[in-house]
Every structure is written in structure tokens, then in C-alpha cells.
Amino acid sequence: MNGDQIFNSINNIQIIIKNHKEEIEKLDQEIGDGDHIFNILRGLDEILNLKEELLDKPVNHIFKQLGMKIMTTVGGSSGALFATLLIGMSKKYSSDLSDLNNLSEMFFEGVQSMKKRGKADVGEKTMLDVLIPVSNNLIELQNETDFEKVANNINNVAKDGMLSTKDIIATKGRASFLGERAKGHIDPGARSSQLAIEAICNQFINK
Amino acid sequence: MNGDQIFNSINNIQIIIKNHKEEIEKLDQEIGDGDHIFNILRGLDEILNLKEELLDKPVNHIFKQLGMKIMTTVGGSSGALFATLLIGMSKKYSSDLSDLNNLSEMFFEGVQSMKKRGKADVGEKTMLDVLIPVSNNLIELQNETDFEKVANNINNVAKDGMLSTKDIIATKGRASFLGERAKGHIDPGARSSQLAIEAICNQFINK
Amino acid sequence: MKKFVNEVENILTESLTGFGKAHSDIIDVRLSPDFVFRKNKSQNDKVALISGGGSGHEPLHGGFVGYGMLDAACPGQVFSAPTPDQMEAAANEVHKNKGILFIVKNYSGDIMNFEMGADMIEHENQTIIVNDDVAVEDSTFTTGRRGVAGTMIVEKTVGSLAETGALLEDCKIFGDHVNKMTASMGVAFTSCTVPAAGKPTFELSNDEMEFGVGIHGEPGRRREKIKSANQLTDEILETILEDLKPDNNQEVLLHVNGFGGTPLMELYLLFECGQKLLEKKNIKVSRSLVGNYTTSLEMAGGSFTVTKLDADIAKHWDSAVHTPALRWKM
Amino acid sequence: MKKFVNEVENILTESLTGFGKAHSDIIDVRLSPDFVFRKNKSQNDKVALISGGGSGHEPLHGGFVGYGMLDAACPGQVFSAPTPDQMEAAANEVHKNKGILFIVKNYSGDIMNFEMGADMIEHENQTIIVNDDVAVEDSTFTTGRRGVAGTMIVEKTVGSLAETGALLEDCKIFGDHVNKMTASMGVAFTSCTVPAAGKPTFELSNDEMEFGVGIHGEPGRRREKIKSANQLTDEILETILEDLKPDNNQEVLLHVNGFGGTPLMELYLLFECGQKLLEKKNIKVSRSLVGNYTTSLEMAGGSFTVTKLDADIAKHWDSAVHTPALRWKM
């Protein structure tokens, strides 16, 4: 893992999010307050601005700085949560491990921090319905050598998690204020998280 | 002239104004503030409520009371002006004169008061472009015995006056704030005044 | 039409009654004829200030009744001048043996009805006609300019002078002076909806604005494509400054007034644009007021008002005031 | 989208700068990280009150910084919670050796960001979570109710207590108490338009309203046909009273809050409806506040807030306050 790869992934995430801008915007307008897409886009812009500065820095330093940037520029629930994810991830990097091992450990740690920060778990109609299953799945697959298989797996888990939010009555986040009325709507944070994961997975899938 | 005839005329005026509600509303929205039709309708409602109380009263008393009612319930330019007209008219009634003579004298006096109140004259894109020519014409015709002829005459003078406001650049009233932009629009007060006159004239025209 | 309303005919009465109750510590409301007046009359004799006009511009004028400003206000129907009996009743209620000063915005309807009201009272009285709107060309042949957001600045400053026990004559002279030192101009993005009409007074397409609009949604100088806040500020303040011809280093009061439907966030942004432009021209904004003070129901848009300050105007602007909508130092 | 704006990205910075200039006598604005704070710090040590939240609710919170209310406010992007570094910077600027009290509306984003901010500072601190919106059912499993227009009542009363030199502990207890005594609910007639989005957040047809709407235009209890002001008042106040369970002859503060796009005339009419209904139920409205205090950009609509008064709350409501948006007795 290195700066180039990290920023390459962020680039791909930005592309996929921009391609789904209207859809994400609409999701948060329906069951939230409509700012989610702008929070995400602002965050991506801000961290891509750090590319030159961070490209050659150690991986844990990069994650920490990305997290700090998101923390200080995004705001909202997603700002706090994604900052927590990245800062959590930065703590677990070890130069002795393979990329997939590193990613699994780091991601697991990051998602654990998010759960604490959001006081939430699977089944509450949030981005954690995508991120928790993905982090569990990654741990299971951390010694797999076929990256395309891992990517396909993760991709599907993320999609399932995202779709599962559709029929949940939210208990966390803004959608929770809606009760029954939020049913039938996909959670915006789940959708943007799933898309980010899809962007990364696509890097490993030979289409 | 008696109370019955007066209230009958007011009734007819109300009918014709209601039939042109949308048109008058639009005229004041275009070059004014849109309240003219509501001022007029409120005034007509209020004075028709006085019917029972005033029916048998002397003509000058009736006009005075109608004027007072309009003065205290209508507001806006048209409230002040029509109140001034009626109160002015009330001062000139004489039981020695014929109806047409009375009407001519009373109306002339009323319009003179309006000119003073509004500090306005013909050619300023106001209701006076209808009322001044009408009052002059009435004076000329005050000894005519063919009422239908008088009515037809007056009717035409009122219409010409009303139409003339279309191409005047206003110097009085709200439309004056518009300068060139008011050109091409008929003055709302001129239209409502002309319609009122038409309603009365129609009583004497055998159609 | 979507409004908080029961029967449209009762909107004014119910609203005025609520207004009276919400501010029962300082004002009272009398109905039929309608007027708002100060509850705790000043101990000392003073010139009584009475203003009024069509409703729909709230907090103007009822919101400015109280210590240091108006003694009474006469609200007409929405956008229709009040009737003379309202002025008569208000005058009889609040006069204090030093005469009555009417403050009237320059519209035919207001002028005529206030004149008729003045004819009906026995107290000595004078009238200040406010005509601060530079959107409309002034000319000796026409009705002249409209009275808009500058009116409350006249009411505040003359109200303060009247509180000192000044003579009617002096209040009138000072009010005319403040009016001459004041100029305003505004722009609308959307129409307002008069309750009785139930639909918008005018239509603007999605990229149009009415430049130089009146506070009743009357047309202004021109209808044109919307522009950036900086461009609008430039055009409006240029026109205002042409009229006011301020000296170098002139101190001014800069008032950004919202027409009702524009968020505070934008009004403060507009203030920032205005302040920066005036600074560049060596004009010192030493007093400021930002908010919805002279509204046009729910119309989106706003206006700039600039008042050139001298020591007297500044002093009377700064002095204590206690009304429903403007309150400081007490 | 028709707004007073230059570049959409700069709307907050320009607006905050203008806000700082317009009220430079009492507050100051720091940018990057953004916060508003009192200019003339109190002489005495006091608990420092810091609030904040997404922008678009002006005058909340920046408009309530000043004597008797907040020490600082942290504005986020429009409808997005502020970032922790804003809270850290504000805390470091305004702390006065008696600890920091954060006042936070109950939204995930605000709570998380304020928590992170609190983690970053060394000063002793506590947090009051305001959750007065009874439109949304409360439950131990969910995030619970939203914080809405009642927040400024908490800020006013706790602000007053803090000014007396009270301990952090006592301010926290009192704030929680005021929050518990307060309940709100609102209705929207139109949507707001987030500047970055450039189009309305939701669509309501000509005869529809969103009953129990949130202050970000989030959906409420239900979407339904518009009703008369009296009917709306009945439904809203019933829900509020069910929650507050006032005693017979209970004294209350009745706050009618406009969401930004509704004329004052209608808000006072709503106040009249509310006051009459409460009177019928033997509840005494002894304090009132009517106006646009907790807005949702240009959204048309409004809310009722009722606070049950005891001697303490009444005293701290009445006490002197001097902020850009609320000022009395000084």
C-alpha cells in the first residue's frame, strides 16, 4: 500500500460519487435534510487537495491526515463518521503485513471506532449496515490470494447491506425521526459508502 | 331621485363590478398594487348593508352616509376619492330640481372635490380621466329630456375617457412610479369608474 | 394560497389582537377603527407621533409603537391606506397637548386619507411625507418617489427627538431633514400574495428579478435577469449615492432590509457587499441595521437604505427605544 | 435558485463577515475554523456557553451570542453540523476558568461533532442536549426527538444563570430542566432551498403541508391537506400539552416561531389562536415571543413552543440580554 494507490482509490471514489450525485442527493432529501451529497463531495475535494503534500508520506500518516481533513471540513454525521473511520484505520497499519491483511485489520478497527462514535450497530438503517458486514467479510478473507474474488465478494456484501436499509425502520440518524415513513427508502450514507467500496473493488475486478 | 333608485343603482354597479372582477384585479396588479378590486368590492358591500337604514331618508342624507361609510371602510386612494365624490355630491342636492338637473349639479360638485382631494386633473391616468369628462358632459346635457340619449352619450364619454388612460404616462397615483412602463395599461380606477357609470346608464338604455 | 389563516376577512383583526396580546406590556390595540398605541403614556407632554399605512409591511408601523418611536399606528387593509377615522381616533387617544405629527409614506392613498384624518381633528398637526425610494425618478409633475424602508429611520430619529419634549415645528423640520438625508432602493426575486387575492401579485420566471420594486410588489425600474449580489449592490448603491451625494469620509447608517421571504443569511451577505463597496468609496458605515423591518408580506428580496449621519441624526438613532420590533438601551 | 449570493461556495464566509461587521459593537467573527464570539468578555469568571449547528437557522445560534446568552456559536455548512475544530477553537477563545457548557440540538451529526470537539479540549465541560420537538415519538431505542425552536429558550435562560456566576454543574442541571419543561411542533407550507443544491429540498402541492416538519425541511408526522390556523393550533398544542402535562393555572411562555418565509402578520395570528386555546384550558400565557428565531432558510411555516414556567425559568427569561437577535433591558 502506498500514497499513489490511496489517492488513486480516492479519485475513483470521487468519480463514482459524482456519477451518482442526483441519486444520493435525492435519498437524503427524502428521509434526511439533503446535505449528504454536498458533505461527501466537499470531503473528497478537500482530501484530494492533500495529494501532493501526502503522496510520499507513510501510510498511517496519510490516513490520519485524511481523517483530520475530513473531520475539520465536512461536518454533519458523515463528516464525524468518515473521519473516525480513517483516523481509526491509521492506528492499525503495520509495515509487516500484506496489503490485504493491513486493509482488513485497519478497516475493522476503523469500523469499530465508528460504531462507538455513532452508538450504532447493524440494523439501524445507517452506513454501518454496509460497513460492518464489509469489515467482517474482509477479516474472513484476509488471507485469500485471489484479489478479484475478494473484490467480488466484498462488492456483493456491500450491495446487500445497502439494499437491506430499504426496509429497515431507522433507529439512528435523521431517518429515525421518520419512523414508518422512512420505510422503502435506502439510507443515503449506506448508498454512498457502498459506492465507495464498489469503486475500490472495481480496481481489482477484470471486466 | 329616492333611496330605492339609489340602492338599485348601487346594486347594478356591484353586479357589473363583480362580472369584471378578474379584469380589474389584473389592471391594478400590472401598474399598481393589486388591491383596487378588493377596495371597491368592500365598499360596495358596506354601503349595500346600509340599505334598510337609509332607504327612506332624504337623498342628501343618503349620499352623505354612503360617503362616510366608504370613507371609513375602504381606504386606499379609491376610498378617499369615492368618499369625497359622494360627500361632495350630498352637498348639492336640491328638492326643487329635476333628477337630471340634480345629478348633473351634484356630480359636478363631487368631481370638483375629487380634483382637489387628488390634486389631479384630466390626463394624469386616473379615474378622473373618466369622471371629469362625464361630469362636464352631464352639465351640458342637464336639460335634455331623452334620458336614453343622455345615457348613451355619457356611456361613450366614459368609455373614451377610460380608454384614453391606456396611452397616458401617469403623473398621479401608483402608476406614476412606473413612468414609461405604465404605457399600454388601462388605469384600474378609470375602468371601475367607467363600469359604474355604464351600470347606471344601462338602466336608461332600452336594449 | 397557503397561509396561517382562518377566515380571510378576519386575518387583520385576529393578527392585530394577537399582536396586542404578545406585546401587552407596552402597547394596546383598539379595533373599529383599528389602531395600535402606547400603553404607558409618557409622563411629560410631548408631540404625539402617528404613522400608518396599508398592512402587509410588518413590523412597520405597529411594531414601532413605543417609547422613543411612535405613539400610535393605523394599519389599513393589506396594501390599502388606512381610513381617516383611524387617524382621528388615534389622534384623540394619544395627543399630549403638544400637537400631532403624522408620518406618511408618499402614496396617493396614504396622503389623501391622512389629509382627511387631519381635517377631522382639532389638535394642531403637521405631516412628514417620507419619499426615500430612488428607484423612481422624482419630478415636480408627478407624485414623486415612494416611501419605503427609510420610513422607520425617520420614525426612530424623530421619535427620539419628540421624547425630549421638542416642539412640533422642530420635530417636523428634523423629520424632513432625515428624510432628505435618506435614500433606498430594492429588488424582488418573488412576488407576494395578498390574502384577499389568494394568488401572487405578479409572476417572475426562475431567472428574473424586478429591479427597483416597490414594497407592494409594484413594478420597479425594470425586469431583468438576476445578477450576483455584488452586481446588485453596485447598481443599487450607485443610484443611492447619486442621489445622496455624500462627502468624502461621510458617516452613514446602512440598513439592509428584507422584504419578508429572504433568509437572514442573505441579508447579512448583502450587508457585507454594501459595506465593502462604501468603504472603497471612503464612506464610513458607522451604524447598521439588518433584518426584515419594512416587508412586503412573503416577498423574497431586499433593499438598501443609506442615511447620511450628522451628530443629531446619530444621537437620535442611538438613543433608547422600546417597541415590539426595535429595542435597545432599555 | 434566486438568492443574494456571489459564489455559492462563499455564501457562509461572506454572510458571517457581514454579520460580524453589522454587530461589531458586541460580537466578533473568526474564520477557518469559523465561530462567533462575544467581543466584550464579561469581567467575572463565568461558565462559557457554546452552541452551534448547521447554518440556515439564523438568527440561531450566532444571533444569540452576547451578554446574557451564549459566549460563542459554531456555524456549520448549511444544515450540516459544525466540525470539532470549530468547537475547540471557540472553547479556547471564550473559556473563563469555570468550565464550558455545550448546548447541542439532538441530531446525530451535532452530537458526534460536539463530542469530538469536547474530546479535543482540556477545559472541564458538560453538554446539554435539547430535544423539544414532540412531532417525533420518543423511544429509548432511537435517537429520540429533534431539537428545534426551544433551543433558544434554553440558551436564554441558562445564559442568564451563567451570567450570575453559577457553577457548571448547576448550569447543566438547569438547562436540562428547561429542556424538559419545553415542547415544540411545527408545520411547513413550502420547502426551503439549500444554496448548494440550488433547488427546493421537497415539493408540496398547492394545498398540502408537512405536519410536524423538522427545521431542515425533513419530513414530519404526515403530509396532508392544509387546514385553518385554528385547526392547526389545536392539533399542535394538543400534542405539546400531552407531553408537558401542565397543571391547572400553569404559567407558560408561548413562542410562535416563523421558519423564515411566513409574514409576521400570520405569526401574530397564530399567536392569537394559541393564546385563546391555552386560555380555554386554564393555562396562563405570561410570557410571549413571536418572530423568526429558529428558521429553515426561506421555508414558509412556523412552530409553537411552550415552556412551563417556574420562578427560576421566568426570572432567567426576563433578565437582561444583549445579542444581535434578542435584546432587552440593556
Ligand SMILES: Nc1ncnc2c1ncn2[C@@H]1O[C@H](COP(=O)(O)OP(=O)(O)O)[C@@H](O)[C@H]1O
Ligand atoms: N448515529 C449514527 N451512526 C451511524 N451512521 C449514522 C448515524 N447517524 C447518521 N448516520 C449516517 O449518516 C448519514 C447522513 O449523513 P449526512 O447527511 O452527511 O449528515 P446529517 O444526517 O447530519 O445531515 C445517514 O444516511 C447515515 O448513514
Ligand SMILES: Nc1ncnc2c1ncn2[C@@H]1O[C@H](COP(=O)(O)OP(=O)(O)O)[C@@H](O)[C@H]1O
Ligand atoms: N391623486 C389621485 N387623483 C385621482 N385619482 C387617483 C389618484 N391616485 C390614485 N388615483 C386612482 O386610484 C386608483 C387606485 O385605487 P386603489 O388601488 O384602490 O388605491 P391605491 O392606489 O392606494 O392602492 C388608480 O387607478 C387611480 O384611478
Ligand SMILES: [Mg+2]
Ligand atoms: Mg443529511
Ligand SMILES: [Mg+2]
Ligand atoms: Mg391599488
Ligand SMILES: [Mg+2]
Ligand atoms: Mg393600495
Ligand SMILES: [Mg+2]
Ligand atoms: Mg445535515
